[in-house]
Structure formats: C-alpha cells, structure tokens
Amino acid sequence: EPEVTQTPSHQVTQMGQEVILRCVPISNHLYFYWYRQILGQKVEFLVSFYNNEISEKSEIFDDQFSVERPDGSNFTLKIRSTKLEDSAMYFCASNKGASNQPQHFGDGTRLSIL
Amino acid sequence: SQQGEEDPQALSIQEGENATMNCSYKTSINNLQWYRQNSGRGLVHLILIRSNEREKHSGRLRVTLDTSKKSSSLLITASRAADTASYFCATFWxxxxIFGTGTRLQVFP
Incomplete structure (x- = not known):
C-alpha cells in the first residue's frame, strides 16, 4: 500500500538555524498537510496546501514557516530561524480530496532544537 | 480551543474485553475521524463518519456520532494486545x- 514518507526521522538543530523537513506524499493525492505534536500534547494543524498554494494555515504557522512543492513529488516545510519551542514531532499528511477522505500520515520527523 | 476532550485519558483492559472511548467537540464538522498512534509512529486512519451519519462499523470498530451533543464514541470489541496504542478523534472542518487529546489504551494479554 502506498505510504507517505518523511525524512529525516530525527533532526537536531541549533536555535536560530534554518531547517527543512521533507515529505513525499502519496502520488495521486492532491491535498497536503503539515501537523505538529509537542511531546505529550495533542496533534496540532499547521498548514494545508492545494493546487500549489496554501489553502489554510493556523496561528502557529507564522512568518518563520513556509511550505513548498518544488517538484511533482516532494512537499517541504521550512522553519527559517528555529526556536526552542519548535521542538516537536512534525507530521506530513496527504489525501485525494479535502473533505470526506481520510488523511494518510507519515511517521514524522522528530525536530530537536538545542 | 476548537476541540474538546476525549475520555478517558487512559484505559487499561484485558484481552477480549471491549474498549470504549468518547470524544466531544465544539465546532461544526463535515466529518469526524478516528486515528490510532502507536508509540513513536505516525497516525493511522481507522474510520470516518460523516456529519449526516449516526453509526458506522468497520471490523471490530464501531463509531457513533451525535451531532446534537457534539460527541462521538469509538468501541473496539474483543480487544487484542496489538490494539495497545493512543486513539485520537479528529473533526474535519x-x-x-482538529485533534482531541487522545485516549491511551493498554490491552493486557
């Protein structure tokens, strides 16, 4: 069964550095998402992306965050200047259509900011 | 917060018993979905129930939705040790x- 794949599985970065998290969504999916989960807390929505543009974003997704689909397969999340509070698991998800379709999640990237 | 709580926060049962988890939400919804998360892994979709549906079954899973009370429940029948995981409800709007806080289910062999 097709899967959403995320790399790296674990990223350790110094505070203030830029980080790029990578995702390869399922190939025939059209909608792409990023979520994060701070240790011990609930999964939080960051951003949704469709037709090469952001369709919705949360308050968390401020100017330090950006997303890009640079080619036909990758979907990236960039954090420009990381803060300690950005430490979390970041999950990428995709689905065929936005509503009434399940979202398929990758196994996540654990981001640790030192 | 747009999402309510799930209860219980943690549930421990023996293999073969049924497990029931409840979820409340605050906003309007298109649908409500349940996901499972094994430790250190991503979320696995279990079942989706649309806002105009009241009950749905999938294998050993039964989900109910009461939009008047803004609540849902997930029943896992005849639980197995492999069902040990965290379970999250999520509303789609x-x-x-939007995810709930989750229920940690432990099934003892």
Missing part, C-alpha cells in the same frame, strides 16, 4: 483536522 473547512480544510483541516
């Missing part, structure tokens, strides 16, 4: 999933 506009273009995003």
């Amino acid at each position: 506009t273009d995003k999933l």
